[in-house]
Amino acid sequence: MTENRENLDELLSRFFDEGKTHEAAEEIRAGEKLLASFSAPVCDQAVINNIKAKIRLQLKARKRRQLVRSVFDRVAVAAVIIVLAIAGVRFFPASENRQTTTSKSGVDFNWDDQSVGNGYEQFAALTDQIEEIESSILAIRLGEYEAGSSMILTDLEAEMSEINGDFWKG
Amino acid sequence: MESQRDLKEIIAACQAGSNDAFSLLVDIYASRCYSYFYRLTGNFAQSNDLLSTLFLKLVEKIGTFRLTSGSFEKWLFTIASNIFRDHLRRQYRQKKLLADKAEELEIQTATTPSKADIETIDELQVQMAKLDAETVELLMLRFYGGLTFRQIAEMRSEPVGTVLSKVHRGLKRLRELMERGND
Numbered sequence: 001m002t003e004n005r006e007n008l009d010e011l012l013s014r015f016f017d018e019g020k021t022h023e024a025a026e027e028i029r030a031g032e033k034l035l036a037s038f039s040a041p042v043c044d045q046a047v048i049n050n051i052k053a054k055i056r057l058q059l060k061a062r063k064r065r066q067l068v069r070s071v072f073d074r075v076a077v078a079a080v081i082i083v084l085a086i087a088g089v090r091f092f093p094a095s096e097n098r099q100t101t102t103s104k105s106g107v108d109f110n111w112d113d114q115s116v117g118n119g120y121e122q123f124a125a126l127t128d129q130i131e132e133i134e135s136s137i138l139a140i141r142l143g144e145y146e147a148g149s150s151m152i153l154t155d156l157e158a159e160m161s162e163i164n165g166d167f168w169k170g
Numbered sequence: 171m172e173s174q175r176d177l178k179e180i181i182a183a184c185q186a187g188s189n190d191a192f193s194l195l196v197d198i199y200a201s202r203c204y205s206y207f208y209r210l211t212g213n214f215a216q217s218n219d220l221l222s223t224l225f226l227k228l229v230e231k232i233g234t235f236r237l238t239s240g241s242f243e244k245w246l247f248t249i250a251s252n253i254f255r256d257h258l259r260r261q262y263r264q265k266k267l268l269a270d271k272a273e274e275l276e277i278q279t280a281t282t283p284s285k286a287d288i289e290t291i292d293e294l295q296v297q298m299a300k301l302d303a304e305t306v307e308l309l310m311l312r313f314y315g316g317l318t319f320r321q322i323a324e325m326r327s328e329p330v331g332t333v334l335s336k337v338h339r340g341l342k343r344l345r346e347l348m349e350r351g352n353d
Contacts, residue, residue, distance in 0.1 A: 011319060011334065012334065014331070015334055015335070024338055027341060027342050027345075028337065028341055030341075030345060031340075031342065031344060031345055032312075032313065032341065034294075034341075034344065034345055034348060035313050035341075035344075036313075038292055038293070038294040040204070040205035040208050040209055040314075041204075041205075041208055041214070042201065043200050043201055043204035043218075043221065047218045047221065047222070048196060048200050050222070051200070051221065051222050051225050052192075052193050052196055055189065055192045055193070055196070055225060055226070055229050056189050058229050058230075059187055059189050059192070059229065062187065
């Protein structure tokens, strides 16, 4: 049963005098032999199976928590993108004013008007996609998706990277 | 018995969240841990509960075990020992609460051995009950936990000499009790 074979005599010699060391070692060995001669009842296989089932459930719950946490991390990234997008849209009217001012100097800024229009369209598209992700997250939280489905995360990651790419391309 | 290398691989897989690896770990250690709890409680139902608690705790804590240092058995039986102490504390509180109640309520407490417990109780269990709880736990950590005296001493923050002396005295007393019991 035990695998605790340390050098008992050497260990005992540090605490007992020479005459007692051997005697104490023999007494310990005899005692352990006595314990070994009585076998304890064996654990029921049903109990072991029950434990394994509980472990399976615990691992599943842990994976679900990790998935939700990972999705929330991505929501934070999406929030940053929204803030940046709003800041970008507000920046465009400012450039319009600049156009009026600089027009006096005779420089043509017509391309800026086009940029403003494109910016609004892109922002609307981004908002749609972010709303779609939000509804997916809500579905996960409500348990409408299978927690183990690896596709959810992959899809969300793909969408996020696509939005990121679109946004920075302008 | 699994080799140390195999065991390390299993533990690493458990840390990665593998259900199969946890099943293997249960297969390897359930029997020893169950015997440990049974010898301490002398009660089947309680041993089952404690074993279940131990493995669920193991799943929760496996990430904190460092593969590079320390013995897994020592780590596992430290958790087992803490679970048993919690169980004793809970039992003590329960008894205290029921102390004011009627006698018939005391009969229904979880500490009362069942018919199956009484039928299967062996001479060793009877005589071990005459030793103090701390000594019994030390003997079981040594025997079922397979721990060295040094590991037990570290685990309990006691000098090795003290542990050695307690185990020596405990085993000697147990042998005397068994011999007397058989006369």
